[in-house]
Amino acid sequence: MTPRGTDWGLATLVALLAFTGALTAFAGAPSRAWVFTLHGAAGLGLAGVLVWKFRRVRRRLRPGAGLVAALVVALTLASGIVWSSGGNAAPAGFTVLAWHDALGAVLVAAVVAHAIVRAKRPRRRDLADRRQFLIAAGVGAAAFAAAEIQRRVGPGARRRFTGSYERASFAGNAFPTTSWVADHPRALDPRAYRLAVTGAVERPLDLALDGLAAGDELVATLDCTGGFYSTQRWGGVRVAALLDRAGARADHVRVISHTGYRWTFALDDAGDLLLATHVGGEPLSHEHGAPVRLVAPGRRGFQWVKWVVRLELHDGPDPGAAASTVWSSLTPEGRGA
Numbered sequence: 001m002t003p004r005g006t007d008w009g010l011a012t013l014v015a016l017l018a019f020t021g022a023l024t025a026f027a028g029a030p031s032r033a034w035v036f037t038l039h040g041a042a043g044l045g046l047a048g049v050l051v052w053k054f055r056r057v058r059r060r061l062r063p064g065a066g067l068v069a070a071l072v073v074a075l076t077l078a079s080g081i082v083w084s085s086g087g088n089a090a091p092a093g094f095t096v097l098a099w100h101d102a103l104g105a106v107l108v109a110a111v112v113a114h115a116i117v118r119a120k121r122p123r124r125r126d127l128a129d130r131r132q133f134l135i136a137a138g139v140g141a142a143a144f145a146a147a148e149i150q151r152r153v154g155p156g157a158r159r160r161f162t163g164s165y166e167r168a169s170f171a172g173n174a175f176p177t178t179s180w181v182a183d184h185p186r187a188l189d190p191r192a193y194r195l196a197v198t199g200a201v202e203r204p205l206d207l208a209l210d211g212l213a214a215g216d217e218l219v220a221t222l223d224c225t226g227g228f229y230s231t232q233r234w235g236g237v238r239v240a241a242l243l244d245r246a247g248a249r250a251d252h253v254r255v256i257s258h259t260g261y262r263w264t265f266a267l268d269d270a271g272d273l274l275l276a277t278h279v280g281g282e283p284l285s286h287e288h289g290a291p292v293r294l295v296a297p298g299r300r301g302f303q304w305v306k307w308v309v310r311l312e313l314h315d316g317p318d319p320g321a322a323a324s325t326v327w328s329s330l331t332p333e334g335r336g337a
Helices: 003-024 030-057 065-084 096-118 124-128 130-152 239-246 267-272 321-330
Strands: 194-199 205-208 216-223 228-238 252-257 262-266 274-279 293-295 308-314
Touching (some): 030 065, 030 130, 216 293, 239 274, 239 308
Parallel strands (some): 194 308
Antiparallel strands (some): 252 262, 252 308
16 A cells, blocks of 8 residues: 555544444444444454554654554554453443543544644545555455454354443343433432423423323333443333323424433434333332433433433424533532532
């Protein structure tokens, strides 16, 4: 491969890894499994192309920025391979997956900065050379094959298609507790709890916890971006039933937490949503979102809003939902006031 072809190939693979890595946070349904396959193959492809890069620069590699960059790349790839191969350790209190995400973000920033300062425009022979095309195709095919073997063989085969590992399925509140960023609210009093259904509705609702004991049940898998999944039998009331009672007059519903955290769903998807008060026949624990949490099949765990206190009907998606997942941890309620 030509030097510029190698450099642009590496930059393209890092961009693909950043794009697919971001998509994995939202790919919870089996139909999105291709996102994880492509991400894994791109990572292994990056390792392959680095062979050419290292052959070119090994004699010039000295302590400094170049060596640090090589170390970041190596650790990013190694952490991804270790995690997907069954390694589930937590160095310094953070999972291997968390380290992989953080190192990946550093790598993307470094590549962008390097491209701004030193990138050279590719020439025709860097892109259209037949030998280079065949090498790239071979690396790509080998990467996809290796990714499939890794997914199906060994400890990594225990993973869900998202890469997550099973934890405490059908065991009630025993599955791990997590909180997006740092929400840590106080426990809500079930006797004083109220759920409001407001916004573009014909009949606003104000419901006590007893009013949510509809007996609806749903078996669904909570798949956390932190790297675990747990399949449970959830009990509560279907969101669609509440929206029918309220007379929804909009096309999106916002599910809002006591902390201010929220996520929005198209009304066409509301038939799949459940407001859960129980899991595995047990009342939800506070850490799992009691008195009421959202169950959203086919969505990643951070979209399963905890401590739900309000449903709001609006037209169009909610542009502030993503930001709320950060600033909710800074509200008095999110801090436990």
